[in-house]
Amino acid sequence: MKREISYAEGILEAFNYLLTNHQNVFVIGQGLWSPWYVGASMKDLDVKYGKERVIDSPVSELAVTGAAVGASICGYRPVVVHPRMDFMVLAIDQIVNQAAKWRHMFGGKSIAPVTIRGIINRGGEQGAQHSQALHSWFAHVPGLRVVMPATADDARDLLVASVLSDDPVMFIDDRWCYEHKSQVVDIEPVRLDSVEPRVLKEGNDVTILGIGYSSLLCLEASTNLEKDGISAEVIDLRILNPIKVKNILKSVEKTKRFVVVDGGWTNCGMAGELIARVMENISISDLSASPKRVTLTDAPAPTSSNLEEDYYTKSVDIEQVVKTMF
Amino acid sequence: MDKLFDPKYFNDELAIEGFGSQELTKFLDAMILIRKAEEKLAENIENGVIKCPCHLGVGQEAIAVGVSSVLRNSDKVFGAHRSHSHFLALNSDLDGLFSEVLGKESGSSKGMGGSMHLIDRSVGFEGSVPIVSATIPIATGAALAAKLNKKGEVAVAYFGDGATEEGAFHESLNLASTHKLPVLYICENNLFSSHLHISLRQPSQRIARFAESHLIESATLDGNNVTEISKHCQKAVDKIRNTNRPYFLELITYRWKGHVGYREDMDVGVKRKEDLLVWRNRDPIRRLELALINSKTLTQDSINDIHASIDFRIKESWKRAIDGVFPEKNNLLDLVYSKK
Numbered sequence: 252m253k254r255e256i257s258y259a260e261g262i263l264e265a266f267n268y269l270l271t272n273h274q275n276v277f278v279i280g281q282g283l284w285s286p287w288y289v290g291a292s293m294k295d296l297d298v299k300y301g302k303e304r305v306i307d308s309p310v311s312e313l314a315v316t317g318a319a320v321g322a323s324i325c326g327y328r329p330v331v332v333h334p335r336m337d338f339m340v341l342a343i344d345q346i347v348n349q350a351a352k353w354r355h356m357f358g359g360k361s362i363a364p365v366t367i368r369g370i371i372n373r374g375g376e377q378g379a380q381h382s383q384a385l386h387s388w389f390a391h392v393p394g395l396r397v398v399m400p401a402t403a404d405d406a407r408d409l410l411v412a413s414v415l416s417d418d419p420v421m422f423i424d425d426r427w428c429y430e431h432k433s434q435v436v437d438i439e440p441v442r443l444d445s446v447e448p449r450v451l452k453e454g455n456d457v458t459i460l461g462i463g464y465s466s467l468l469c470l471e472a473s474t475n476l477e478k479d480g481i482s483a484e485v486i487d488l489r490i491l492n493p494i495k496v497k498n499i500l501k502s503v504e505k506t507k508r509f510v511v512v513d514g515g516w517t518n519c520g521m522a523g524e525l526i527a528r529v530m531e532n533i534s535i536s537d538l539s540a541s542p543k544r545v546t547l548t549d550a551p552a553p554t555s556s557n558l559e560e561d562y563y564t565k566s567v568d569i570e571q572v573v574k575t576m577f
Numbered sequence: 578m579d580k581l582f583d584p585k586y587f588n589d590e591l592a593i594e595g596f597g598s599q600e601l602t603k604f605l606d607a608m609i610l611i612r613k614a615e616e617k618l619a620e621n622i623e624n625g626v627i628k629c630p631c632h633l634g635v636g637q638e639a640i641a642v643g644v645s646s647v648l649r650n651s652d653k654v655f656g657a658h659r660s661h662s663h664f665l666a667l668n669s670d671l672d673g674l675f676s677e678v679l680g681k682e683s684g685s686s687k688g689m690g691g692s693m694h695l696i697d698r699s700v701g702f703e704g705s706v707p708i709v710s711a712t713i714p715i716a717t718g719a720a721l722a723a724k725l726n727k728k729g730e731v732a733v734a735y736f737g738d739g740a741t742e743e744g745a746f747h748e749s750l751n752l753a754s755t756h757k758l759p760v761l762y763i764c765e766n767n768l769f770s771s772h773l774h775i776s777l778r779q780p781s782q783r784i785a786r787f788a789e790s791h792l793i794e795s796a797t798l799d800g801n802n803v804t805e806i807s808k809h810c811q812k813a814v815d816k817i818r819n820t821n822r823p824y825f826l827e828l829i830t831y832r833w834k835g836h837v838g839y840r841e842d843m844d845v846g847v848k849r850k851e852d853l854l855v856w857r858n859r860d861p862i863r864r865l866e867l868a869l870i871n872s873k874t875l876t877q878d879s880i881n882d883i884h885a886s887i888d889f890r891i892k893e894s895w896k897r898a899i900d901g902v903f904p905e906k907n908n909l910l911d912l913v914y915s916k917k
């Protein structure tokens with residue numbers, strides 16, 4: 252039976268499902284015993300499943316992440332929660348040098364199936380060190396699956412898939428998505444490696460590819476573009492590493508116009524990578540316009556409200572870029 | 578020692594022997610300024626004028642005032658997320674703080690940083706940042722520079738009990754001890770990191786044990802006693818300047834507001850009213866006022882005058898901050914790189 256849930260509820264449902272059905276799942280990170288920390292997305296898990304399986308930690312990102320990697324090697328399916336991706340940077344050795352490489356460098360004899368939940372939490376004049384969306388960094392690292400849901404159903408189903416995957420997964424959710432709502436049925440676990448970019452809305456004139464929260468902006472933009480007679484196809488990337496490009500190519504071959512919208516910085520970001528992937532596989536003469544990207548300016552996040560207002564992408568920015576392609 | 582962690586104790590008037598009335602009045606003035614400035618911020622967070630996250634240190638004023646009383650402008654001081662007091666105790670620059678919190682051009686970081694990124698190099702305040710523990714190694718590096726430049730500078734790192742759970746803290750202490758670096762580590766142990774009491778995060782609530790293991794001289798003191806902090810810091814800083822060795826001071830205190838924001842009764846979702854009531858008796862300002870009145874250094878009337886004049890300064894400064902302009906749009910890109 253179909254019912255509606257929000258993105259935050261989707262994450263909570265995934266945790267409930269995992270903790271109920273998989274005794275080897277546990278959760279560790281800062282704020283897990285506080286109802287306020289990560290929105291409503293982990294509410295009361297400690298009460299339901301006990302403080303042994305839902306562990307609030309000292310301010311020790313490196314040790315906590317490493318401990319989760321270690322437990323994952325020994326048969327558990329830990330989820331490490333970093334309430335803000337900026338703090339996760341302190342744990343980078345365990346993510347990049349250890350978890351991501353573990354299987355490969357030991358000839359496939361051991362795996363580190365840890366899930367690292369890094370939350371993007373930005374806006375509200377929080378400034379340079381409390382605003383970052385570093386997903387492109389992580390997508391650069393072979394061995395680390397990177398998942399970034401935009402919709403409530405994906406937030407739920409991809410978190411379940413991440414934890415059940417035999418690989419280390421960086422699961423990145425965005426506080427700006429938490430109110431998004433989707434229709435869902437009961438959880439039917441999917442295999443993470445079967446998940447492809449998802450067409451959120453069909454259209455004929457331009458392909459707009461979003462990543463995480465940006466996909467919601469793309470949907471908003473596409474609705475407004477309709478009024479100008481532009482029919483946009485919106486695709487949500489969902490999995491940043493490894494990238495699957497088939498659905499995207501198919502769409503661009505149809506629309507002949509390609510825009511990528513990403514909430515990360517421009518240089519060496521996902522948007523550039525996706526444009527490259529498409530251009531490598533399509534003949535330039537098949538396109539009606541040069542591909543475009545809508546990304547953040549290459550500057551740290553400001554705090555001042557007047558600068559912040561310009562800094563973050565809005566749907567109107569996407570609309571403007573799309574219109575230049577016609 | 579255990580009494581320091583028990584709010585039943587250390588609630589009486591301060592010992593003020595050895596301090597002149599001018600110095601004591603300065604302490605009082607500075608603590609009241611910080612208290613009232615933060616209350617002003619609290620009021621404007623509550624009414625929605627301030628949007629940027631503010632971590633208020635109401636109740637912890639004695640630490641910054643005591644430590645700053647022995648520093649020189651050439652010393653290098655670093656703060657963290659809860660650093661309004663560290664900034665104001667060095668410069669009393671209400672305008673710089675208020676404007677920064679509002680993201681105005683006249684702010685201490687030109688409106689680019691907000692409450693969590695304050696700086697005033699003219700008095701040696703080299704910056705505060707909210708990545709927990711991040712300035713501990715940076716202050717240690719300032720001490721390395723001080724050791725190399727032989728100008729007798731001291732580096733100061735302020736941080737909380739929570740920061741001592743990060744690896745960077747332990748690595749820094751080892752480095753400073755091994756390489757004999759002139760750094761004063763100030764741990765404001767307010768027993769909490771966000772919503773979690775220290776007993777849920779560490780096997781002991783006494784942070785100075787880490788200094789002992791790194792063979793760094795240390796002390797654990799009442800963090801709400803400005804005269805004792807000042808006296809002790811004077812000795813510590815003299816020693817650091819003479820020996821180039823680090824010193825570690827743990828100051829036991831308590832914050833009166835929630836972890837972030839204006840509320841007193843709520844801390845990241847956790848109710849906390851009863852504990853707070855008891856700890857408020859250790860009020861660093863009231864304890865100094867009592868001592869000043871009982872010793873006839875100041876009358877209640879003259880103390881009231883101090884309060885009134887600071888109220889006025891705050892009102893005027895807040896008005897200037899509200900009237901200030903936002904940074905020019907080109908700052909966003911122009912400030913990313915130097916020109917060479």
Ligand SMILES: Cc1ncc(C[n+]2csc(CCOP(=O)(O)OP(=O)(O)O)c2C)c(N)n1
Pocket residue numbers: 281310312338341658659707708709710736737738739740741767769770771836
């Ligand atoms: C690396 C990092 N991890 C987590 C946080 C979130 N955080 C901000 S302040 C804070 C509490 C730190 O406690 P403490 O060091 O005792 O300082 P206090 O807040 O008590 O002044 C935490 C966990 C952060 N800002 N940076």
Ligand SMILES: [Mg+2]
Pocket residue numbers: 737738739765766767768769770771
């Ligand atoms: Mg603390």
